[in-house]
Amino acid sequence: MQFSGRRKLLRLAGDRRGEVYPHSLQFYLQPPTENISLAEFENFAVDRLKLLKVVENLGVSYVKNSPNYVQKLEAELRKLKFPYRALIEDDYDARRKDHISHFILRLAYCQSEDLRRWFIQQEMDLFRYRFHQLNDQLVGKFLEYVNLAYDAIDATEKTSITDKLVNSTPGFIDKKVGEMVFYKVPFCDAVDLVRVRRVYFHGGYAYVPHQDIISIVLNNYRTQLSKALALTARSLPIVQADERLQPLLSHLSHAYVGPDYNVQKNTGKISLEQIDALSVKSFPLCMRQLHKSLRDNHHLRHGGRMQYGLFLKGIGLTLEQALQFWKSEFIKGKIDADKFDKGYAYSIRHNYGKEGKRTDYTPFSCMKIILSNPPGQGDYHGCPFRHSDPELLKQKLQAYKIPSAGISQILDLVKGVHYQLACQKYFELTHNVDDIGWSLNHPNQYFIESQQLLSGIKEIKKEQRQPENSQPKQSSQKSINTAATATTTTTTTTCSSLNTMEEMELEGLDDCFTED
Amino acid sequence: MAEFEPGSLPDLLPLYYRRVFPFGPFGRWLRYGDVSKNYFQRREFSFTLHDDIYVRYQSFNTPQELEKEIQKTCPYKIDIGAVYSHRPIQHNTVHMGAFHAQEKELVFDIDMTDYDDVRRCCSSAEICSKCWTLMTIAIRIIDRALVEDFGIKHRLWVYSGRRGVHCWVCDDFVRKWSTTLRSAAVEYLTLVKGGEETIKKVTLADSIHPFVRESLNVVEEYFEEYALVGQDILGNKDSYDKVLALVPETVRETLQKEFCKKRDSVQRWELLKNKTEKLNKVRWEIMLQYCFPRLDINVSKGINHLLKSPFSVHPKTGRISVPIDLRKLDDFDPFAVPTISQLCCELDKTGNDQGEEEQKDGVPESPRRNRGYKKTSLAPYVKVFEQFLEEMDKSQKREHPKANDIQMDF
Ligand code: SF4
Ligand SMILES: [Zn+2]
Helix, strand or coil: CEEECCCCCCCCCHHHHHHHCCCCCCCCCCCCCCEEEHHHHHHHHHHHHHHHHHHHHHHHHCCCCCHHHHHHHHHHHHHCCCCCCCCCCCCHHHHHHHHHHHHHHHHHHCCCHHHHHHHHHHHHHHHHHHHHCCCHHHHHHHHHHCCCCCCECCHHHHHHCHHHHHHHCCCCCHHHHHHCCEEEEEHHHCHHHHHHCCCEEECCEEEEEHHHHHHHHHHHHHHHHHHHHHHHHHHHHHHHCCCCCHHHHHHHHHHHHCCCCCCCCCCCCCCHHHHHHHHHHCCCHHHHHHHHHHHHHCCCCHHHHHHHHHHHHHHCCCHHHHHHHHHHHHCCCCCCHHHHHHHHHHHHHHHCCCCCCCCCCCCCCHHHHHHCCCCCCCCCCCCHHHHCCHHHHHHHHHHCCCCHHHHHHHHHHHHCCCHHHHHHHHHHHHHCCCCCCCCCCCHHHHHHHHHHHHHCCHHHHHHHCCCCCCCCCCCCHHHHHHHHHHCCCCCCCCCCCCHHHHHHHCCCHHHHCCCC | CCCCCHHHHHHHHHHHHHHHCCHHHHHHHHHHHHCCCCCCCCEEEEEEEHHHEEEEEECCCCHHHHHHHHHHHCCCEEEEEEEECCCHHHCCCCCCCCCCEEECCEEEEEEHHHHHHHCCCCCCCCCCHHHHHHHHHHHHHHHHHHHHHCCCCCEEEEECCCCEEEEEECCHHHHCCCHHHHHHHHHHCCCCCCCCCCCCCCCCCCCCCHHHHHHHHHHHHHHHHHHHHHCCCCCCHHHHHHHHCCCCHHHHHHHHHHHCCCCCHHHHHHHHHHHCCCCHHHHHHHHHHHHCCCECHHHHHCCCCCEECCCCECCCCCEECCECCHHHHHHCCHHHCCEHHHHHHHHHHHCCCHHHHHHHHCCCCCCCCCCHHHHCCCHHHHHHHHHHHHHHHHHHHHHCHHHHHHCCCC
């Protein structure tokens, strides 16, 4: 994309304009090539950010694609002048805005794993909404257009496997299956369906009912999008060299996701002796649980070491402290000092960017803890609100002297899959506040807020905080600059390809081997 | 028979690698008919030497070079890693970020320690013939799904040498799978979920997916003998309370009262069956929690993850990591797997002149090819491995007829 100082209007003849954006939704495969003014660039970016934020909020408050959700989202799209109906004839301006603004946000949201995760999530929801607006004929056309048209299975094959098809998808009834169209989709195009075992699989093919084809499309869209974000991240240094854009981009990306809690002013201000007490007073439940099981078992498995180790780094443990902390605990168990130095020390230095690719790894956010790498046998990591049996959670809360009214409130939130809200409630109950007035999305945020509250410096903090929950202001040049100076730490991750690649890099020496 | 003793490894390993380790078939496997440029050369090997010294990122130009190096350094353990974008040995000279893992077999690691909450006979690294059934069940369930559901052909199942089994899925298309696809496959194959903070680890949906149905069929074959008789999971109050924690409260109380009147696990299970007649799912969930395979997702997910090589020695037990013949799966006995001391002993008995004899009829370019295993009890296991390779050769011939002609020099 080129940016010119002046607005240069690029007008295409009516019929050619239709060719550029034949559909109301797109995979955003081609970056825009036209010149746009800085002012338009800014407007587009801010509008899309507003839109994605609305998408996020609606997703929390309503069932996705329920009538209320659809109605509210449509209103927002209309207000912000994004394409909102599939069939509008001359929708060129809206589609162009959609296209360009998507690419601008890619620049801002490619920089760290958390940013990518958030961006992909919202874009996927937006896409899903739009896809649902298409009628069958348009769906067919779109599938052709993006090369995802698959063969339907014939009637004989269908009859021979009817019971399998019926049992594979919850809520199916025999009779319906006869009338339904099933596509044979290669295994590798159906990752999301594989994961949740939602359709019938045979011989390397997923038998996808028409209604689930959306999942194949989304799957494909996400793969392309995350690859594209990784590529964008690699070319980012060039974009960042443009001093007109850099501040704007970093403002955009910090507007909603909040800080990453990697850089800490108070590095080295916590002593190892304090940790036991802090774990009771100021650690969120997930970290308290990890700390306790480390003390009890003198060991933590890989997932726990990552989650807890990076959290500790975030609250200010230096590398030397971390090495000492883990070592002193591990050697009380089955690991001797020598084995620790050879196996485990590496991965701790790795977390601090002292080994391997030397990337400085950031503490995990709640989203990451809740969504990725669930605990298995022998594991204590994860989010207790998400990964513990409600019964055990209840016992634990009772043991921590949470009043029973509070416990049932928490359990209700858990039931409604509002894990972070449940954690927030836990914070309120343990800190004796009625309403914390911020929304929790990071264990380190929990820690900092708790410390500030306990030491009575909460009030000062309130003014300094990033406006993470407020609506973005129409950014005047001034506000961009100030935001930029406040956030000069742009994460420069050496992003080799997908998020998962990065996660793999996290594995230290000991974790690449299997003990058998 | 020679009892294995870890201290003797330094004396046994040289002999094992010189005379017994089946380098021929081993090299043939990892060359994969040289499917793409420098495929073998870009493969990572990693060695564990004495005192737990790990040497990662080793790579070799030819299987012969690998053989020489192994015979020279005599590693306690050999691990196989991914095929990288560049030769792993040069990983430090390649620009950061450019060096990355491209392909690897899809691997599974099933480890008996992960079943500690449902085994009563042993714990952690111990195994016995009673709990070994869990591995048999695991292999049958996973292997069926790989073949029938995923359309996979080439699976090599290997005993790890101590407390578990590994699976190497070698089909060309699978070796190219992304991390995402690998973890999705593991999730598909996972029914037991949750860590130390979860009691009920299996929750079935109302409609029973064909994969679950098929898996239950396997479990049902073994359940009574393994779980009720062998493990006696309803044998006393402590153990049946653990099972009762998994049933709905409505039936729990009655069962609790009546269980003590029954004599043994089989009778108690009968009772539970009667009381849950309309609640099939409850029983199935219990059966799965006690028997269904538990895979370590992290081993399977990472393309760059290392896994112990087949025919490597387990340094603690001395047992060789041997391929398992699926046609005789129920008869596989981990305690019958030869140890390195046993093999070396057998070599001694057949005499020391074998080496020279081999040289006479040996292939010219590799005069000292290891064939010693033929004289030892490792032979049948190598045979299983060779059959696996033959199947791969056949597929390869079908898919790349030309490339294969040149590759028949083994
Ligand atoms: S919500 Fe976040 S901070 Fe709270 S326990 Fe879960 S992961 Fe930890
Ligand atoms: Zn046992």
